[in-house]
Amino acid sequence: MPAEIKRLIVNHCGPVLMGYKPAAMFMLRSEDAYGSLSGLLPACLELMVLRKSEGGLLVLVFEKEKLEKTLLEAIISNENIRAVLAGKGYPLGACGAWRKSYEEMRDFTRIGDPAAGRLLRFAHKIPKNRRLGDFLPYNCHQTKGSQEPGNRDFCGTKHRKNPPVQQAPGRMGVCFGFLDRLKEQFTSSQFPHEVGIFLGYPADDVLGFVEHNGQNYKLCGYWKVYGDVERAKACFRQYDECRERIQTLFQ
Numbered sequence: 001m002p003a004e005i006k007r008l009i010v011n012h013c014g015p016v017l018m019g020y021k022p023a024a025m026f027m028l029r030s031e032d033a034y035g036s037l038s039g040l041l042p043a044c045l046e047l048m049v050l051r052k053s054e055g056g057l058l059v060l061v062f063e064k065e066k067l068e069k070t071l072l073e074a075i076i077s078n079e080n081i082r083a084v085l086a087g088k089g090y091p092l093g094a095c096g097a098w099r100k101s102y103e104e105m106r107d108f109t110r111i112g113d114p115a116a117g118r119l120l121r122f123a124h125k126i127p128k129n130r131r132l133g134d135f136l137p138y139n140c141h142q143t144k145g146s147q148e149p150g151n152r153d154f155c156g157t158k159h160r161k162n163p164p165v166q167q168a169p170g171r172m173g174v175c176f177g178f179l180d181r182l183k184e185q186f187t188s189s190q191f192p193h194e195v196g197i198f199l200g201y202p203a204d205d206v207l208g209f210v211e212h213n214g215q216n217y218k219l220c221g222y223w224k225v226y227g228d229v230e231r232a233k234a235c236f237r238q239y240d241e242c243r244e245r246i247q248t249l250f251q
Contacts, residue, residue: 004029005036006250014242016045016061021200021239022070023062030056037061048179051186058186060179060198068175070200078203084194084210088185091177202227 008026015021028034034057038047044063051058074081075092086092178198185192196206201223208217208226217224221236 002033002036004033005040008037009040010243010247010250013041013061014246015239016063017042017246018242019063019066020235020242022067023060023198023200025050025058025060025195025199027055028057028059033057034059048183050183060182062179062198064175067198071175071178071197074197074203078207080207081197081203084207085197088181088192088194090181090194196223199223202231204228205232 008028009017012024012026016024028037034047034049037059041047041061046062046064048060048062049057050060075085082092182192182195182198185194193206193210196209197203204227205223205225209224212226214224217226219225219229219232221232222239223232225232
């Protein structure tokens with residue numbers, strides 16, 4: 001496995017793989033690196049190019065159901081978040097489609113939840129052409145009561161083929177409507193700070209960053225904190241633990 005891909009998985013993908021974070025954003029140097037990373041990720045995770053530049057590819061790795069839940073919670077619970085997203089052209093009118101399945105998503109057993117049990121049962125080095133999901137229990141990310149056997153990865157879904165860098169047009173789903181709009185925002189001259197909502201940052205911290213232009217924060221860790229410091233510290237410790245656990249896969 002290329003050292004760059006190993007570093008990206010350990011440093012950025014751990015909390016997403018474990019279900020503590022809906023998405024992660026980072027740079028890849030080339031399309032070859034994109035293909036290598038995509039081939040290692042479990043089938044339940046999506047990989048999307050937000051922007052191409054001479055420096056490489058800015059990509060977002062995300063778990064669709066968790067990202068939908070994160071966005072919906074932020075939109076429902078915070079009027080200011082709704083105003084920011086509406087002002088930038090995000091399709092808030094389509095959010096009603098999420099409400100019907102919202103309770104079901106809340107009950108969905110995720111790999112990072114205490115009820116899901118242990119995440120990492122194995123600590124193996126990942127050989128060439130093998131996936132992270134090959135070393136994780138296939139059924140710990142399925143819905144409750146599901147015991148479907150078969151050639152599955154830890155998300156309970158079949159392995160996928162490596163997707164091309166260019167995403168297929170005409171994708172369906174409210175989540176992808178928001179992601180397509182986010183991608184459009186990355187082509188503008190100003191950085192779209194609302195990406196923090198997609199990454200699972202607390203709404204107070206996303207809004208505080210915009211209001212204070214990145215200054216006067218209370219704490220700086222995985223993001224700049226303007227709201228609940230103790231909650232952020234607990235989250236940072238959780239993310240650190242994810243990195244340590246994923247690191248064991250490469251020892």
